[in-house]
Amino acid sequence: MSVPRFWRELDTRYNLIGSYCKITKTYHYPRRSFNPEAGRESIGSMEDYQFKGSGEIVSSTVVHQAQTGYEMFGPYCMAIIELDEGPRITTQIVDCDPEIVKPGMKVKSVFRKLGEDSESGILHYGTKFIVIEYNEVEESEENIPDIEV
Amino acid sequence: MREVSIIGIGITKFGELWEKSLRQLGLETGLAAISDAGITSKDIDALYIGNMAAGSTLQQEHVSALMADYCGLASQNIPATRVEAASASGGLAVRQAYMAIAGGFIDIAVVGGAEKMTDVSDSESSYTVSMGSDEQWESKAGATFASLHAMIAQSHMTEYGTTREELSAVSEKNHFHASMNQMAQFPFQISAEAVSNSGMVSSPLRMLDCAPNSDGAAAIVLCATEKAKKYKKKSIKIIGSGQASDTLSLHHRKYLNQMPAIKMAARRAFKSCGKKASDLDLIEIHDNFTISEIIALEEIGVFKRGKAAQNILKGETRLGGKIPINTSGGLKARGHAPGATGIAQVVEVVQQLRGEAGERQVKNAKIGMVENHGGTAATAVVHILEGE
Numbered sequence: 001m002s003v004p005r006f007w008r009e010l011d012t013r014y015n016l017i018g019s020y021c022k023i024t025k026t027y028h029y030p031r032r033s034f035n036p037e038a039g040r041e042s043i044g045s046m047e048d049y050q051f052k053g054s055g056e057i058v059s060s061t062v063v064h065q066a067q068t069g070y071e072m073f074g075p076y077c078m079a080i081i082e083l084d085e086g087p088r089i090t091t092q093i094v095d096c097d098p099e100i101v102k103p104g105m106k107v108k109s110v111f112r113k114l115g116e117d118s119e120s121g122i123l124h125y126g127t128k129f130i131v132i133e134y135n136e137v138e139e140s141e142e143n144i145p146d147i148e149v
Numbered sequence: 150m151r152e153v154s155i156i157g158i159g160i161t162k163f164g165e166l167w168e169k170s171l172r173q174l175g176l177e178t179g180l181a182a183i184s185d186a187g188i189t190s191k192d193i194d195a196l197y198i199g200n201m202a203a204g205s206t207l208q209q210e211h212v213s214a215l216m217a218d219y220c221g222l223a224s225q226n227i228p229a230t231r232v233e234a235a236s237a238s239g240g241l242a243v244r245q246a247y248m249a250i251a252g253g254f255i256d257i258a259v260v261g262g263a264e265k266m267t268d269v270s271d272s273e274s275s276y277t278v279s280m281g282s283d284e285q286w287e288s289k290a291g292a293t294f295a296s297l298h299a300m301i302a303q304s305h306m307t308e309y310g311t312t313r314e315e316l317s318a319v320s321e322k323n324h325f326h327a328s329m330n331q332m333a334q335f336p337f338q339i340s341a342e343a344v345s346n347s348g349m350v351s352s353p354l355r356m357l358d359c360a361p362n363s364d365g366a367a368a369i370v371l372c373a374t375e376k377a378k379k380y381k382k383k384s385i386k387i388i389g390s391g392q393a394s395d396t397l398s399l400h401h402r403k404y405l406n407q408m409p410a411i412k413m414a415a416r417r418a419f420k421s422c423g424k425k426a427s428d429l430d431l432i433e434i435h436d437n438f439t440i441s442e443i444i445a446l447e448e449i450g451v452f453k454r455g456k457a458a459q460n461i462l463k464g465e466t467r468l469g470g471k472i473p474i475n476t477s478g479g480l481k482a483r484g485h486a487p488g489a490t491g492i493a494q495v496v497e498v499v500q501q502l503r504g505e506a507g508e509r510q511v512k513n514a515k516i517g518m519v520e521n522h523g524g525t526a527a528t529a530v531v532h533i534l535e536g537e
Contacts, residue, residue, distance in 0.1 A: 060303065064349045064351060067279070067296075076259065078292050080399065
């Protein structure tokens, strides 16, 4: 991907910046200058909004035949998640066994590498999601031996 | 508005056609359709080409002029237009020609679709197919085209209790039909067990749930009905046409287990001819994945929402059943060459309505439908055809 094509979306990708429509009081991701539901009146009424990054799984799948650039992850989990504010995102779910991911599980955003143009090309970073419940269990298990020692 | 008829058809075998180029495939089907129609190149007013991916697979754009040239129409300086809407390119090309004739601008158009998917590696052709979804916010995020349909399937299974066995029944039935179609890429039967045990592509979808990325071409000749008799004794009328679009990204839809663009395109096509789902004798459905056939049947209204899968398992959509679906073998078994698919579907329904489908002939077929969609049904095109 060309550098500007990625660069112009950096804050949207890095910081989950989307839009808030002051007319319909709804949130949108990625950023839009126009809310399709409110029509032309929404132009000028869309404010930047940084999503909290928490949400839940709507649907998920374990990808065995990986997308180009994701071969090293396979098998990996892809999901459509719904942010607490409403918008949905298609994202990779990382840091867990992909098979455990199920609809309804709570997730939160993490900053991760998305890919690279080539060995000497620029790296692309962005947002992926982790399952919160799973990580809480993992952390508490790790904490137990520490206390006993 | 004038009535429009199909007076000629042509199709190549679908598959891995390494010895044939895009232009050769286009020429072969174009010539077949023209000779079937009994017209000469002088009779053709315009050419419409359905092609999704020549730019990314062959580094060749401007496919309209390419096809006009290699079909020997360049010396006539014929108007040639390429139409692109991912896998709906073919169906949409048919609709453009239909509207031009119905509107009285031209009398005769050749509509051809051609695609070469095997001149590139499997991973490149898979990426090309996923360009029908949102490249920036789906594909680049790691979602394959199969994984988006896997999430659609998972949602449908959760909501309606659709089972693995029912998904497999779609593929088994389409292969059964293809076993009677020598133009099919996979003209042989496979068992439902083989589908259920095939390799996982993106859970719950397995390899035999997914249509292949094929080479192939198909062409039809459209003519104003009032002039059709001059060329062909028996022509097939296009009585209904509908088109609709939806959000490009799957995640922007309210329900993941529905495809409203198909519903709207079908509704518009039904409205244009005053027919309803129960009037149809057969349908060619865009089964790029088994789950798509199930949902499309629900959107068109052949079965109630959540009831299509069990009816497919019961055999209602098999040849000899209540309403045969994909007698060609569908995308799964006839093959899926994106730009050609929507036209190949029309070719099948025309053969059925002419009573020329041989072993796979649907008895007393009078009215047939063609449903073609692109991406995760961000574009849907539906046509209704009637025999004489």
